[in-house]
Amino acid sequence: MPLWTKKPPARKTFRRTSGLRTTALTAAALSLALALTGCAGAGTTRPSAARAHAAPGPQAARFGTVDCREARCIALTFDAGPSENSARLLDILKEKQVPATFFLLGKRHILKYPELVERMAAEGHEVASHTWDHKILTRISEKEIREELVRTNEAIERLVGHPPTLMRPPQGRTNDTVHRVCRELGLAEVLWSVTASDYRTTDPALITKRVLAQSSRDGIILLHDIYRGTVPAVPGIIDALKARGYVFVTVPQLLAPGKAEPGKVYHP
Template structure:
């Protein structure tokens, strides 16, 4: 099905930004599935699907980064390697994957989950079905060329999604991943504030949203990791958070 999507007025866009600050699903009526539900529905006694972490027992949390790679990503990868923390990267295509292909390869080689954040950060609920397909397919094609496999996870820009997006994501073999923790790092360069916001919102099975494209974010990451580890958290990728279950294409996941 093809349908047009109206452009939103500035006042509506301002409201959308306010909604984003509160987390995506606080405004849109989106059916989401919690990681704990995915794990509970998996076969009883099944081993954890990824590595040695079993989030049925461990106090897990997932660190995710949107809209890279960028000039800050190499330093971020150094930090994650030093701290032995895996992350999930939702990558943009235009000006990002295409500009930093070696960083995409490094992310995959160092055990991080490489996922899709569209080609040009278009709000998917405002564009045609054909454009949605293009926004999702182009990054997947580019990532597959670089690391040899297609992403199975995607994050819609601003967390804005609807039934059409679900259907097209399913066609392309992808599940959608939202978040439960946001530092609004797009609005501040204060690394201490970013850390404070993350720590205030974090809880078991949390999915933390950060952006390595902003200058205040990467400097905040070591403190976030150290503080959460001190609270007993184990960092995992999104697939590890769901294991022994698995993300189902067309579904939306959020704690």
């Protein structure tokens, strides 16, 4: 006979402990899920709010050829590149005439593919920071946060002629210290509303399905061009969303005529 049937008190204790452990694990999983979907805290600014609070004047009337106060805009963003897949992605975006925002990693990425960073900027895409080495910023010191961002800013500036104005914290994890450092460095934080979890699948059809199911006006789509299944999914995503009436823009275009303010967090 199993031991626990002979000792009811021990069985009850085990059940209570097990229940507490399950509750703790569930809470931790929910916390991670919130971060991974870009819901990393309160105090975020929606694109529509950024547009509404823009200073009046003729220079604030439009941004390029798209006015997201009128158009059904959506932003396509890619994290953690460049990679060996980025050249093909840039070919697709050029063919489809779609601008994107690239949140780039420094180590092993910007340093390895400088020509792709230059091409991104030359072809009208927004080049932004995803930190130097993808450290979780909420787990490191303020000095280390600054180093992660400064090194990436400097590497991008050397290649495109100016530092980035946008950054995306790894896993969407941020806090007041990150906000303060970003404000000092002239960076706004950008989260997302659509994720395909493309780090968990190589199936382009599944990636496409997930993106289309979550997309809405003013959405910010998170993808990773470092994964094998992502770039093949991009043409179908673009075609399907265009058929629904969406206009693709960069993140600055999505906020215009407002401007991303350093230290603020933008989330659809």
